[in-house]
Amino acid sequence: MRSAKQFVTDFGWPRIIIFIFLVLLFVAAPFFRVRIDASISDVLNRFGQNGLFVLAMVPMIQAGCGLNFGLSLGIIAGLIGSTLSVQFGLLGVFGFFGAVGLSVPFAVFFGWLYGLLLNKVKGEEMTIAMYVGFASVMFMCIMWLILPFNGPTMIWGYAGKGLRTTITIEGFYRHFLNDFLAVRIGDSFVFPTGMLLFVGFCAFLMWLFLRTKTGTAMTAVGSNPDYARASGISADKMRTISVIISTVLGAAGIIVYQQSYGFIQLYTAPLAMPFAAVAAILIGGASVNKASMVNVLVGAFLFQGLLTMTPSVINSALQTDISEVVRIIVSNGIIIYALTRKTKVTK
Amino acid sequence: MGQQGPLLSIDHISKEFYGNVVLNDVSFELKAGEILGLVGENGAGKTTLMHILFGMPVIADTGGFKGRICIDGQEVSFSSPFDALDAGIGMVHQEFSLIPGFTTTENIVLNRESMKPSILNDVFGDRMSILDRQDMKKRAEAAIEKLGVKLDPDMLVSEMPVGHKQFTEIAREITRSKTRILVLDEPTAVLAESEAEVLLKALRKLASLGIAIIFISHRLHEVTEVADRVVVLRDGIAIKDTPVAGVSVRDIASWMVGRSVATERVSEGEAREFGPEILSVEHLWVDMPGETVRDVSFSVRKGEILGFGGLAGQGKLGIPNGIMGLFQAGGVVRLHGKDVPLNEPRTALEIGMAFVSEDRRGVGLLLDESLKWNIAFTAMQIQGKYLKTILGGLFRIRDEAEMRKLTEEYIAMLDVKCTSPSQKAKELSGGNQQKICLAKAFAVKPDLLFVSEPTRGIDVGAKKLVLDTIHRYNRDYGTTIVMVSSELEELRSICDRIAIVDEGKIAGILPPTAELPEFGLLMSGLGANGSQEDLSA
Numbered sequence: 001m002r003s004a005k006q007f008v009t010d011f012g013w014p015r016i017i018i019f020i021f022l023v024l025l026f027v028a029a030p031f032f033r034v035r036i037d038a039s040i041s042d043v044l045n046r047f048g049q050n051g052l053f054v055l056a057m058v059p060m061i062q063a064g065c066g067l068n069f070g071l072s073l074g075i076i077a078g079l080i081g082s083t084l085s086v087q088f089g090l091l092g093v094f095g096f097f098g099a100v101g102l103s104v105p106f107a108v109f110f111g112w113l114y115g116l117l118l119n120k121v122k123g124e125e126m127t128i129a130m131y132v133g134f135a136s137v138m139f140m141c142i143m144w145l146i147l148p149f150n151g152p153t154m155i156w157g158y159a160g161k162g163l164r165t166t167i168t169i170e171g172f173y174r175h176f177l178n179d180f181l182a183v184r185i186g187d188s189f190v191f192p193t194g195m196l197l198f199v200g201f202c203a204f205l206m207w208l209f210l211r212t213k214t215g216t217a218m219t220a221v222g223s224n225p226d227y228a229r230a231s232g233i234s235a236d237k238m239r240t241i242s243v244i245i246s247t248v249l250g251a252a253g254i255i256v257y258q259q260s261y262g263f264i265q266l267y268t269a270p271l272a273m274p275f276a277a278v279a280a281i282l283i284g285g286a287s288v289n290k291a292s293m294v295n296v297l298v299g300a301f302l303f304q305g306l307l308t309m310t311p312s313v314i315n316s317a318l319q320t321d322i323s324e325v326v327r328i329i330v331s332n333g334i335i336i337y338a339l340t341r342k343t344k345v346t347k
Numbered sequence: 348m349g350q351q352g353p354l355l356s357i358d359h360i361s362k363e364f365y366g367n368v369v370l371n372d373v374s375f376e377l378k379a380g381e382i383l384g385l386v387g388e389n390g391a392g393k394t395t396l397m398h399i400l401f402g403m404p405v406i407a408d409t410g411g412f413k414g415r416i417c418i419d420g421q422e423v424s425f426s427s428p429f430d431a432l433d434a435g436i437g438m439v440h441q442e443f444s445l446i447p448g449f450t451t452t453e454n455i456v457l458n459r460e461s462m463k464p465s466i467l468n469d470v471f472g473d474r475m476s477i478l479d480r481q482d483m484k485k486r487a488e489a490a491i492e493k494l495g496v497k498l499d500p501d502m503l504v505s506e507m508p509v510g511h512k513q514f515t516e517i518a519r520e521i522t523r524s525k526t527r528i529l530v531l532d533e534p535t536a537v538l539a540e541s542e543a544e545v546l547l548k549a550l551r552k553l554a555s556l557g558i559a560i561i562f563i564s565h566r567l568h569e570v571t572e573v574a575d576r577v578v579v580l581r582d583g584i585a586i587k588d589t590p591v592a593g594v595s596v597r598d599i600a601s602w603m604v605g606r607s608v609a610t611e612r613v614s615e616g617e618a619r620e621f622g623p624e625i626l627s628v629e630h631l632w633v634d635m636p637g638e639t640v641r642d643v644s645f646s647v648r649k650g651e652i653l654g655f656g657g658l659a660g661q662g663k664l665g666i667p668n669g670i671m672g673l674f675q676a677g678g679v680v681r682l683h684g685k686d687v688p689l690n691e692p693r694t695a696l697e698i699g700m701a702f703v704s705e706d707r708r709g710v711g712l713l714l715d716e717s718l719k720w721n722i723a724f725t726a727m728q729i730q731g732k733y734l735k736t737i738l739g740g741l742f743r744i745r746d747e748a749e750m751r752k753l754t755e756e757y758i759a760m761l762d763v764k765c766t767s768p769s770q771k772a773k774e775l776s777g778g779n780q781q782k783i784c785l786a787k788a789f790a791v792k793p794d795l796l797f798v799s800e801p802t803r804g805i806d807v808g809a810k811k812l813v814l815d816t817i818h819r820y821n822r823d824y825g826t827t828i829v830m831v832s833s834e835l836e837e838l839r840s841i842c843d844r845i846a847i848v849d850e851g852k853i854a855g856i857l858p859p860t861a862e863l864p865e866f867g868l869l870m871s872g873l874g875a876n877g878s879q880e881d882l883s884a
């Protein structure tokens with residue numbers, strides 16, 4: 001009894017309620033002729049696609065920079081890497097890791113600048129992060145048009161220049177991770193082993209990192225910058241490192257997303273992604289200055305689960321196609337809920 | 348006072364934190380105009396009881412409490428401190444709750460600002476009134492006057508010395524016209540003795556106006572001096588409730604710990620031998636708000652314990668803070684004859700110095716982390732201790748097992764009251780948090796240790812333990828110690844020399860055996876400058 005109670009307090013009512021709701025959706029699904037196997041496959045897939053974005057929230061939260069609303073910056077670095085990879089005609093394993101490799105220097109550089117900026121606006125990080133995200137996306141909307149890319153699959157056919165809004169990566173690195181060791185059962189269930197392994201591996205690295213000397217120092221900076229300073233730690237340096245790591249994860253995250261989704265999405269596509277990641281980690285039980293791997297995994301799973309299941313069940317129940325509307329309502333609803341739930345801890 | 352019924356009654360209160368019982372069936376009553384001294388060892392449950400009385404959210408968040416609180420015979424239940432304020436309870440917390448960016452005046456009249464109607468009132472109502480700063484200042488000055496202290500009404504809280512902050516808090520509570528019950532949780536811990544004296548006088552004045560006061564302190568002589576009645580808590584049980592008349596400090600101390608307590612001098616008076624000079628400081632200045640150091644020179648020999656005393660705000664606290672690089676400083680500091688770069692906390696630690704800050708919640712602790720982290724952190728970051736390599740040397744990560752061992756060692760050594768090394772620092776009582784701060788510095792095993800107010804908020808029994816531990820480190824490891832304290836007695840009990848700081852300068856250095864009036868003279872700024880010769884005696 002005691003341990004059950006302890007479990008509930010540790011895990012938190014919101015998560016338990018959402019989890020029960022999710023289970024109910026799965027139970028209800030067959031009655032509305034929604035295929036369970038396809039649904040589960042879908043949830044796993046989305047979990048993998050978004051996992052790294054949620055993971056990217058962790059370092060900045062731990063370092064006291066708050067929620068990374070400016071994750072778009074990392075996503076943009078990833079988009080630059082992936083478009084370059086396609087432009088250079090890298091295929092398969094070279095395509096994927098080429099895209100990641102090419103995006104990292106950009107992500108590090110952007111992250112460094114972004115970190116410098118955030119160090120100047122302590123206490124207002126999240127607001128500024130939001131502006132940075134929007135501004136960088138808008139700036140890149142112009143750049144995508146004028147950068148001298150010329151791969152025939154990439155640019156607008158009629159104009160002969162300017163990148164398309166969506167670029168297919170079929171034949172480049174589509175499903176590179178998804179298909180690695182994938183398990184197929186029947187014709188609508190695929191277990192995306194490779195992608196989940198990759199996400200799991202990144203989460204493990206993050207877990208390790210938070211246990212290193214630097215990771216510990218970073219967490220201390222987030223807990224009490226004055227304590228850290230008195231122990232000889234430079235708070236600004238730790239914060240910058242956290243921003244860089246977050247930005248790099250954002251870059252790698254979008255490439256994982258693309259290989260599963262099959263397309264590179266440019267222009268305003270990165271705009272909404274940070275919000276989903278923020279909502280997921282908050283749903284997972286993180287606060288504005290504490291986050292763990294459990295928060296990441298649970299949050300990503302619950303958020304993506306709801307996002308997948310609610311529209312499809314409601315859709316079938318009402319026999320109309322309002323799935324897009326429902327999806328928008330559900331996702332924004334959760335984001336608003338999660339943002340109002342963000343808890344502060346003792347300063 | 349008269350024979351009327353009790354103003355406040357605490358009726359069979361019990362409280363547990365996750366199964367850890369901290370208050371067990373506590374009852375007592377308080378009459379108008381009475382001063383009740385509430386004492387008990389660190390972690391006995393004093394602060395917790397006051398949190399219950401004041402409706403602090405932390406109580407409800409951790410499962411509420413059992414029992415009743417009655418005011419004027421009516422049962423009350425506060426769902427927040429605002430209800431408690433409305434019911435006429437004022438509280439000065441163990442930790443400050445002032446707004447740093449506001450001035451003294453603004454903090455004192457906070458939420459009860461004087462308003463002047465403006466033209467906008469007619470249209471928008473009261474919310475558009477403008478602040479009547481003149482009147483606010485007058486009210487603040489009246490409150491300060493009532494306390495009988497000197498405070499600058501226009502000073503920002505962030506720039507005040509701690510003593511002033513404490514008086515500001517108290518002034519805030521007494522300007523509320525409704526306040527009938529005033530709770531003070533260790534208000535004198537941060538004050539020098541002379542300032543504490545002023546505060547006690549103010550309390551007596553307030554009591555004569557009919558305000559009932561609950562006064563918590565570890566300085567038991569203050570309790571016997573000011574209180575009418577004393578309630579002793581031991582492990583959450585009120586084991587004694589008696590009038591103060593005829594009760595001695597020693598009685599109270601033995602009730603608190605359940606055995607008799609000795610209060611002799613720690614060092615045995617052996618002839619002490621010191622090594623060569625380890626630290627020399629010349630013309631140090633430190634820009635620490637409220638504790639400015641203007642021009643300080645001194646030297647310390649290896650193995651020595653040097654004390655710094657003096658009134659609050661005179662700069663004694665600035666000295667270690669400046670040398671350790673936490674505040675802007677200048678001058679020449681040499682450790683082992685080598686220049687110490689100032690304003691670089693990391694270098695200061697790397698070359699073998701460590702510091703226990705007086706600001707325990709500000710820079711002393713990671714409140715949201717475990718005790719393990721708090722104690723091992725500095726040693727890990729500076730000396731690479733408590734790390735282990737894994738995956739064939741690919742990564743070096745925290746060695747939780749070693750950290751636990753270290754923490755358990757200090758928990759035993761300093762008798763820290765906690766549930767486990769993984770408990771969060773914020774869940775400890777004030778005095779036990781102080782012990783964690785000390786453990787953190789000891790864990791670095793420094794050559795030179797600065798300790799600032801090491802026994803602040805520590806109970807009589809544990810005080811001896813802490814001083815003994817400092818003394819033992821000095822003797823067993825040859826650690827040189829520079830100790831800053833507002834308590835002269837404490838300095839005299841373990842220091843080899845005591846420097847008194849006045850107006851940012853050293854007014855004089857005395858041996859611990861010097862007569863009390865000599866110290867008093869130096870503190871009051873009347874000391875002859877002639878004693879400067881024996882600076883490096």
Ligand SMILES: Nc1ncnc2c1ncn2[C@@H]1O[C@H](COP(=O)(O)OP(=O)(O)OP(=O)(O)O)[C@@H](O)[C@H]1O
Pocket residue numbers: 364369387388389390391392393394395396405409441764765773774775776777778779804806
């Ligand atoms: N939020 C909390 N969660 C868990 N335990 C707590 C919490 N707050 C206090 N405690 C525990 O309750 C006990 C009593 O603490 P309290 O702060 O009331 O002591 P105190 O008498 O004020 O001591 P001190 O003289 O050191 O200030 C301590 O053992 C402490 O660890």
Ligand SMILES: [Mg+2]
Pocket residue numbers: 393394395441532776777778
């Ligand atoms: Mg206390």
